[in-house]
Amino acid sequence: MRLFGCLVFFNFGLIGFFVSPIVVAQGSIDAETLQRMKELKEKYQLPSVSVAVGLVEEIVFAEAIGFSDIEKNRPATRETQYSVGSLAKPMTGIALARLMDSGQVDLQAPVSKYVKQPEYTQQFSVRELAAHIAGVPHNTAERHTAEFVDIKDHKSPFDAFYVFDSHPLLFPPGTDYGYSSNGYILLSAVIESAADMNYVNFLQSSLWDELGMKSTELDTFLAGREHEASYYQAIKPDGNFAISPVNRDRSFLFGGGGFISTPSDLIRLSRATFLEDFLSDDARLAMATPARLRNGEINSDRYSLGWRVAAIRLTEDAKEEWLALHHGGVTDKASTAYLLVVPECKASIAFATNYIPEKFWRMRGDMAKVLRGYINEEQCRRSFKAS
Template identity: 60%
Template sequence: MGKEFRCGYGKFEVKKMLKNYLLFGLVALFAGLSLRAYAADDKFYSAEQKIVELKEEFNLPSLSVAIGLNNRLAFARAVGYSDIEKDLEANTDTQYSVGSLSKPMTGLAVARLVATGKLDLRQPVSDYLERPQYTSKFSIAKLAAHTAGVPHDTPERDLAEFIDVKDHQRPMDAFYVFDKHPLLFEPGTGQHYSSNGYILLSAVIEEASSKGYVDYLSSEVWDRLGMKATELDTSFAGQESEATYYSSVNKEGLHVRSLDKRDRSFLFGGGGFISTPTDLVRMAQATYGVGYLSVEALQALSMPVKLRSGEINEEKYSLGWRVASVKLGKDDKSWLALHHGGVTDNAATAYLLVVPECKASIAFATNYVPGQFWRMRGRITSILKEYIDIQSCDRWSFAQSSVDA
């Protein structure tokens, strides 16, 4: 029996799913179920079918997707294989490397410190860290928005990830991947995306919280938001539930396994976590309104940081998130959107989109990086739009356009 027939939902399973859907519709009508319940089921099957189509179109070993509405999980589904060779099917508990989606997690940790009065975003990083020597030149907000000038691509990173593989215990232990390199520009005059800068920001969290970085995320982010499957990507993490990663597709059309010898723990808040889409949409709940975070902290998440010139930074980056807008209806009205992607080269890609004013979010993860992977993000966004009731959305009264740093 071929892989296509057995893989999650093949053509046979899709036909069976649609048949069951029609049967459910007849039962619903005769049983007098509400049209609202029927519509919810309609959305579920539509989303499920689109996920199967995405998996096939992008030739993914597996694809996991979750949707959050208000404070509940509205949808979670995984199709395909977490390990092709072992015939292990992916499920909603399968963990994936989420790459730079570690940055929004770190942004929430910083926002939590702001909300609890332990951190001021305008403070210079040197108030918490004496090294590297340039930490007096930029604020925490500039560091978080990638406008500090900390370099990203350094040769030491490849050494840490592929050669000198070891579990890193503290962010400071990983400073060697960037601290001997000068800043790329005068802080506040430009923007350069830097995962190394988020290693530095992870160390700020340690000093401000008087806890280990991972300990603080565990107690103040993961535990509080119900994120039970998220952890630092050490050699002992994800042994039961993490997906096997694939780097390419060979001439025979078969997926090729990625390198086994690899360390991502050195990146900490820059890209060092494994998680699930279900956990990611639970994380998104922190952005929905005042409660977990203060008004000031929510503003920091939803407003891009300005450069010294007064212009908003090029990527519209805030505190660990990219800030955008999304149209939900047929009119020209746009809604605030927070989003971020994560790519672990030759291994995995993930994405999270949040519409805070509608208390809605969607996330996906897969164990392969397909060509033009970014096209998946727009398709995933269209699935979320089907779930959002615009009438339930509510404009934030405290929203502004940008924040000085």
């Protein structure tokens, strides 16, 4: 067993699916959530924090406190956009699941069926690439150059291959786990090729538009001009925040971390994990099942299609655990965000902030505790069972 915040990870297989009924929020929980936000802002010394909670198909809580831009004295609002970093990966995983449902992608097929270069795409499957067990390197010098030196907007993931394609695989595919945002640039290209449509356009038409995500976009030079937060990289000795580099590009990351969004839009995204008419049972099962290495072992991070798979107890003394899908996002020297979904309860929580505090990951456990207060466990319904 491995603990992460209040999430408990177990080694279990997942089978079967049925839909949960409505879960109802409790009366005073919104006031408690707002108070918890104020405590987190003070504890972690955040310029701003934005939180949203979803139950079934409703956003039952969405608030922001603090400043999206300290210098301009501009308060954060629920419309404030943040760079959400690797929360682009769940978006990409859901897009992949939609292509699986339409028969345009075979998760077991080699990536070379859709993208021929680099040559090593013959060696691993789409599912292995999506689960970070293909061996594609993550930290490459070219990434720094793309983000901070040779700054330009990228239109297609194929245009960003230069950040990884000259580097060999880190290990034989399927033998280990190695988190790789570069691998998700390649996966974005798989989606673009299989859909026969620009990757971002496919996400716009098949995810963002259908789920009502009006504040999510590729982080290009023109994006977020009205609502995006300013970012801060450190707290100076005088107690003021030091602003982050403004001259940077994140569009090259595409599905690896290239988007800005809001917590409310992330809640809308989470609905894809339980809506009956959005994905098939098989697609939802694929997202809820950690990929296995070729020796049969579940990968060490319990990663599936763009999600980490976990279990959550809804009370401190509960013996029963419920399936949880979650992911964090960190944009270096700028922001951190998080999304947690309990599909069997049709419940989710998301947060974002424009600074990366020390031990930021502890905020994720705090968010899980907040979400538990909104869930009536008796109205959750078992969707996945241990095998």
